[in-house]
Amino acid sequence: MKNLKHTEHRDPQSLSEVHQSVDTSKRTGWKRILSFIGPAYLVSVGYMDPGNWATDLAGGSKFGYQLIWVLLMSNLIALLLQSLSARLGIVRGLDLAQASRNAYPKWVNIPLFGLAQTAIVACDLAEIIGMAIGLNLLFGLPLIWGISITIFDTVLLLFLLNKGMRKMEAFIVSMVFIVGVSFLIEMFIVEPSIIEIAKGFEPSILGGEALYIAIGIIGATVMPHNLYLHSSLVQTRKFQRDEKGIQEAIKFNFIDTAVALNLAFFVNAAILILAAAAFYKNGLHEVAEIQDAYKLLQNIFGNVAPALFAIALIAAGQSSTVTGTLAGQIVMEGHLKLRIQPWLRRLITRLLAIIPAFFTILWYGDDALGGLLILSQVVLSLQLGFAVIPLIHLTSDKKTMKGFAIKLWVKILAWTSSLIIVSLNVKLVIEEIKTWGASGEWYIYVLVVPASLLIGLLLLYVFIYPILSRIRRENNNVPHGHALNIEPVEKIDYRRIGITVDFSKNDRNTIRHALIQGGKQAQYYLIHVVETAAARYYGDTALDYETQSDTENLQKYCSNLAELGYQASPHIGYGGTVKAIVRISNENKLELLVMGAHGHKGLKDLILGTTVNSVRHKVSIPVLIVR
Incomplete structure (x- = not known):
């Protein structure tokens, strides 16, 4: 087992923009260990996001340290x-x-x-609500406006992705540091009882x-x-x-995970202890709202604690929203083989989360957001089994994990954890359906019960299928299959070649590459599109100055090519x-399209459009892109 490179580890990879972007091989000692540090900190922010705050505050204020x-x-x-998630990504080079x-x-x-x-x-819903509440607490911005402006943090994600993996990790760690320091200071302010905290570690029956x-x-x-995110982020490290x-990578990533998650536990415990010491002990048992916690902290401890509380809330929300977007990209590319631009992916996720938060405020008022926060976390828990069960199956598989499959005792612990999660979720669903059913609403029996049964059956299938399926499906690496044998090929003679021109200095190079493809035997179709307002509205009847000028220029190109012995015809398009x-390509039955690419990206793509990329997806012929 000297070399474990295999067919699974092949481009395009999970989060291909940053895949193996951090080289660990040239570092030694502590620098080598530190080069692996980072992925778990990105993951850990999800363990201390505004959703955690809501559940921790509710738990601490209602049940103390229990x-x-x-x-x-x-x-x-x-x-x-x-x-286990990190192990899967490191060994197989695949995310979950x-x-x-x-x-x-x-x-x-x-x-x-x-x-x-x-x-x-x-998860994103929790981040939106948390950010909006934080902005409201610090600056008095109305919640509905706070929710609306969170759509603009899409720009932050684009900026961080372009700066590279290490810069993104540094941003996240700085946010985590702000959260940690804020609560460390608050712990000194509230002075909780150490003895009662210790009693809270004793398990009790819940209902x-x-x-x-x-x-x-x-x-x-x-x-x-x-779990999806971590299995992908560990692949940003390049190692032997x-x-x-x-x-070695598994060991160092475990250290990274242990340190990061213990920090997250400290933050969550600090919030719960804060709620227990400040509210439960003062008889304030109904503090499930983050805004209430802020106000009560201000009344009890002055201005320092609530200000730190709001700053930490904004930092937690902003950092979590970045990792949620990355996870969305991983899930879509992995399960569906569908890859879209990160900014668009971010925008879709954010809009899907903003809509329920927006309408909750409109219909039920600001006070309903706390309940929506806790509900969002229950939804997360209900989905856990569908990620955890495949993960355990995959990391237990000796055929694909080789000598890195998990040991029996780890497998027992993992399945026990999975059983606890699923059992608690089943109990919760049954209790909630009974509660809702008492109202006698028809949709409970027509929609909720059948949907719950279908989801339960799917979970059972996800558990049973890998056990019963002895014949492994052929590995179909995402998003491509195995390399094919290349047969001897004959030269392709293109007879009808389209060339897009825009009368810039790039045209000479674009036309030259097209002529090389077809020689003097081919027919060339010079294509230019007039995009003026007149052209958009009047099409080929437009006679504005630009249309006439472009037509003359196109004819000059054709005459020039005719003098050189090439056959060319002009084709003007209008509007889009x-x-x-x-x-024009379809009408003239072109066999090859040659286009010039100008190399603009980022913001210019949004303003000027991505013509080359859009065209190549809509034509069924080869497209040669010339820079």
């Missing part, structure tokens, strides 16, 4: 599962979504994607509202999208892919560039 053991159990389960696509039938991946996407939207909040805590702590290198080029 639920600290739930936090500890959740953190230990998270440490186990995140280490990609590996699940290989392991399960194609149809299963569609609902798995839907459920994972629902969890990501629920009713305590169970609901406990499951919310589990959902807020062991977040399903983090032999047995020793992989073993992409639509016009595609129409």
Whole structure:
């Protein structure tokens, strides 16, 4: 097992923009260990996002220190599962979504994607609400405006992605540091009872509202999208892919995970302890709202604690929203083989989360956001089984994991954790359906019960399929299959070649490449699109100055080529560039299209459009792109 390179580890990779962008091989000693530090900190922000705040505040204010053991159990389960997620990404070079696509039938991946996407939207919902509340507390900005402006943090994600993996990690760690320091200071202010905190680590039987909040805590702590995210982020580290290198990567990533998640546990425990010491002890048992916590902290401890509280809330929300977007990209590419631009992916996720938050305020008022926050965390918990069960199956598989498959005792711990999560979720669903059913509403029996049964059956299938399926499906690496044998090929003679021109200095190079492809035997179709307002409205009847000028220029190109012995004809399009080029290509039955690319990207792409990219997706002929 000296070299573990295999067919799974092949481009395009998970988060290909930053894949293997951090080289660890040239560093030694502490620098080598530190080069692996980072992925778990990106993951850990999901363990201390505004959703956690809501469940921790509710748990601390209503039940004092009683639920600290739930936090500890959740953190230990998270440490186990995140280490399995990292192991999967390191050994197989696939993230959890990609590996699940290989392991399960194609149809299963569609609902798995839907459920994972629902969890990501629920997570993003928590970030939106947290950011809006933080802005409201610090600057008095109305919640509905705070929610509306969170759509602009899409720009932040684009900026961080362009700066590279290390810069993104530095931003996240700085946000985590702000959160940690804020709560460390607040712990000194509230002076909680150490003895009572210690009693809170003793497990107790849960039911009713305590169970609901406990499951919310589990959902807020062991977040399903983090399992997808971690298995991808560990692939940003470049290391020697032999047995020793992989073993070392697993060890260093476990250290990274343990430190980061223990910091997250400290933050969550600090919030719960803060709520217990400040509110539960003062008889304020209904503090489930973050705004209430802020006001009460101000009344009890003055201005310092609430200000730190609001700053930490904004930092937590802003950092979590970045990692949620990355997870969404991983899930979509892995399960569906669908890749879209990160900014568009971010925008879609954010809009899906903004809509329920926006209408909740409009219909029920600002006070309903706290309940929506806790609900979002319960939704996360309900989705956990669909990420955890495949993860355990995949990391237990000796055929694909080779000598790095998890040991029996780890497998027992992992399945026990999974059983706890699923059992608590089943109990919660049954209790909630009974509660809702008491109202006698028809939709409970027509929609909610059948949907719950279908989801339960899907979970059972996800568990059973890898056990019963002895014949492994052929590994179909995401998003490509195996390399094919290349047969001897004959030269292709293109007879009808289209050339897009814009009368810039790039035209000479574009035309030259086209002439090389077809020689003097081919017919060339020079294409230019007039985009003036007149051209858009009047089409080929437009006679404005630009249309006439462009027509003359195009004719000059044709005459010039005729003098050189080439056959060329002019073709003017009007209005939308992409639509016009595609129409001319189809009408003239072109065999090859040669286009000049100007190399603009980022903001210019948004302003000027991405003509080349759009055209190549809409024509069925080869497209030669010339820079």
